[in-house]
Amino acid sequence: MAAVRHYLQFRDFSRREYAHLFARTRWIKDQFKRYRRYWPLEDRTLAMIFEKQSTRTRLSFEAGMHQLGGAAIFLSTRDSQLGRGEPVEDSAQVISRMCDLVMIRTFEQDVIERFARHSRVPVINGLTNAYHPCQVLADLYTFIEHRGPIRGRTVAWIGDSNNVCNTWLQAAEVLGFKVNVSTPPGYEDGLEKDVRNYEFFADPKRAVKGAHVVTTDVWTSMGFEAENQKRKKHFAGWQVDAKMMRAARKDALFMHCLPAHRGEEVSAAVIDGKQSVVWDEAENRLHAQKALMEFLLLGKVKP
Numbered sequence: 001m002a003a004v005r006h007y008l009q010f011r012d013f014s015r016r017e018y019a020h021l022f023a024r025t026r027w028i029k030d031q032f033k034r035y036r037r038y039w040p041l042e043d044r045t046l047a048m049i050f051e052k053q054s055t056r057t058r059l060s061f062e063a064g065m066h067q068l069g070g071a072a073i074f075l076s077t078r079d080s081q082l083g084r085g086e087p088v089e090d091s092a093q094v095i096s097r098m099c100d101l102v103m104i105r106t107f108e109q110d111v112i113e114r115f116a117r118h119s120r121v122p123v124i125n126g127l128t129n130a131y132h133p134c135q136v137l138a139d140l141y142t143f144i145e146h147r148g149p150i151r152g153r154t155v156a157w158i159g160d161s162n163n164v165c166n167t168w169l170q171a172a173e174v175l176g177f178k179v180n181v182s183t184p185p186g187y188e189d190g191l192e193k194d195v196r197n198y199e200f201f202a203d204p205k206r207a208v209k210g211a212h213v214v215t216t217d218v219w220t221s222m223g224f225e226a227e228n229q230k231r232k233k234h235f236a237g238w239q240v241d242a243k244m245m246r247a248a249r250k251d252a253l254f255m256h257c258l259p260a261h262r263g264e265e266v267s268a269a270v271i272d273g274k275q276s277v278v279w280d281e282a283e284n285r286l287h288a289q290k291a292l293m294e295f296l297l298l299g300k301v302k303p
């Protein structure tokens with residue numbers, strides 16, 4: 001039996017596999033827009049385990065699985081035995097004997113890695129403290145839709161060195177683009193260590209120069225709420241505002257994984273302005289993850 005493939009971080013797939021996923025995303029999105037039924041995962045079940053809150057991830061996986069002909073089951077730590085200390089390894093054994101696919105949103109990357117090691121079925125990272133690969137998958141597809149191939153382009157990441165940032169850094173390595181990163185002093189320690197395709201800038205305005213995409217995220221991610229007040233002070237100079245967007249390329253896109261805090265990491269004028277593609281990013285979570293689930297369960301489906 002072939003080894004089970006998981007999607008725990010961006011570098012789990014190759015450039016060729018991403019090319020396949022982007023092509024399938026386009027086709028699956030097109031079918032959806034034409035109200036054409038596509039049920040390759042009929043009778044398959046996705047288990048979704050949430051240890052943190054979510055709007056987009058839950059909705060896109062649940063709706064996506066339904067639209068592919070399957071079913072999705074929502075489990076949270078609050079109302080499952082996971083919240084009462086049942087070992088992750090035991091939960092993986094049980095859940096993966098009843099379901100065909102598992103998506104997990106949790107805190108430590110180690111939890112999802114351990115789950116995957118004991119799972120008979122593919123496991124998808126729906127966000128950990130370390131990575132958010134499904135988000136960047138959808139964001140890259142969004143870029144391609146608007147501007148064509150990402151290879152050779154520059155993405156400016158302004159703000160926290162968090163899960164989404166580090167996933168962009170891995171994506172730059174796999175797909176051959178560059179990331180200019182600017183974080184407040186001290187936060188650069190959170191950047192992925194073993195990646196090469198990025199340049200660090202102390203000054204965010206210099207980081208956005210020549211960028212095809214300017215992107216940011218909340219200053220305080222889930223699980224770090226105790227640092228919120230301190231972070232608001234440290235990140236004050238790292239808001240993406242109209243002036244910062246003017247320092248990027250004229251045709252630069254603004255991206256944000258959402259939820260956003262207008263007036264903190266981004267000004268209302270930018271997120272609600274002409275360069276912003278945040279609603280496309282959110283919608284593309286649905287289409288890209290349908291392609292991801294198809295790939296994990298059925299392999300490379302031919303067009």
Ligand code: CP
Binds near residue numbers: 054055056057058257
């Ligand atoms: N971007 C994202 O993952 O959103 P949710 O937290 O709402 O799932």
Ligand code: NVA
Binds near residue numbers: 164217221222257258
């Ligand atoms: N970095 C954010 C992303 C939320 C989708 C967090 O982890 O809370």
